[in-house]
Amino acid sequence: MRKQPARTGEREWDVNLDGARVLVAGATGVLGGALTTELAGRGAHPALAGRDPARLARAATAHPGAPTLLFDAYDPASCARAVHGAVAGLGGLDAVVTAFGTVAFGRATEVGDEVAEYLTAVNVLAPAAFFRAALGIMSPGSVIVAFTGVVAERPQPGMADYSASKAALSAWLGAARREARASGIRVLEVRPGHLDTGFADRAVAGTAPAMPPGGDPHQVVGAVADAMEADAELLRTTPDGTPVIERRAR
Template identity: 70%
Template sequence: MEIDGSHVLVAGATGAIGTALSAELASRGARLALAGRDPGRLARAARTHGAAATAVFDAYDPGSCASAVHRAAEELGGLDAVVTVFGTVAFGTAPSVGDEVAEHLLAVNALAPAAFLRAALGTLRDGGAIAAVTGVVAERPMPGMADYSASKAALGAWLDAVRRETRPRGVQVLDIRFGHLDTGFADRPVAGTAPPLPPGGDLGAAVRAVADALHSGADRVVTAPDGTYAPERHAR
């Protein structure tokens, strides 16, 4: 996808990753629509990044996720990419986390991004892309993070299946598998307390890798053992 001149919706645009990615895409010439849950923060982000449209959504309301896509497509005159970069985390053993928190994680981390991307598949212009942050836990589930890992793995499985469904249409499906980043995300769990974590990766390098992956048509952004990020094509 050619980013310069493209129309991109960033969902979760007021978070640390969303803010950095919006800035990166705007610097490369993308025309942005931004979606978030806080109207005030969303308005400020739109001014900062020169976004042409905004939409408020509730991750517990899949209809609002789809509506955000349709509004962005209408305001921008079509979409070339939809990228979801929001989520939530919980820490603790499976019994201590419990069913209600597990349901919350699945709703926010898997069902809501899928709602955005499902709607996007019906609105993308030719050669478009959908993308979502899953993280390394999607392939390497972590003890003390069973339900969080499961919610991200569910989204990763969904992306893998949709990639095969849409390949004949030329739709890019990008799975963004970041390792730990210093964004403060782990300091805001819905349950439990974060264990000691290694130093976080470079957020600027991470979002540059996402933009590069969108441009190159990659299937994944992977995190190498040395903490660097790289596009990966033809993931299975």
């Protein structure tokens, strides 16, 4: 990932995705697939990681030559192996993105302990496993990127355990960010509102409540790529779905 020539008033961490080696975990999903296409369109060299071999093979047809890696979000060791596999396949890593997760709906008294444990494993421990492995090998100027969501800051009724898992990941990122700054590695949190990806229809438990129309995921992934190329730490969306990039996370 090449640094762009610094212009007056710009930070030296501004980078160029052209030539960047990027691992996208969750590349078989709607959001991860759209982001992979966006990054490749900017000249990045992606490695694709996913859980389902057939879906991973289909995703790879759009990116000939890209390494493909299997992982199970319920198995942190497989997440670390995917990072090392991407390093081997790409000759290094400049960015790691986690664009996967799971959701459950129901009142706090109704969602069982097993579902709550599963949400924590997939939404917190698995991304942390990817980043823990990556932070140990990435060079200054690299970036890690994680999707959390607006529920990380505004927990919603009927989504207590899901909200808690995303808030926990956000807290983990905040602490890791402070540690990584000393090494010149940036941590970018993507905290969008509801997006039109069908994610809510694939809940592991419960039924999604009535929701307003979701935002455009393609608009968000374009903004994610912009944020990766800038010295940004947070991307959020306004109530009308407009992406907002912030240099420093709140």
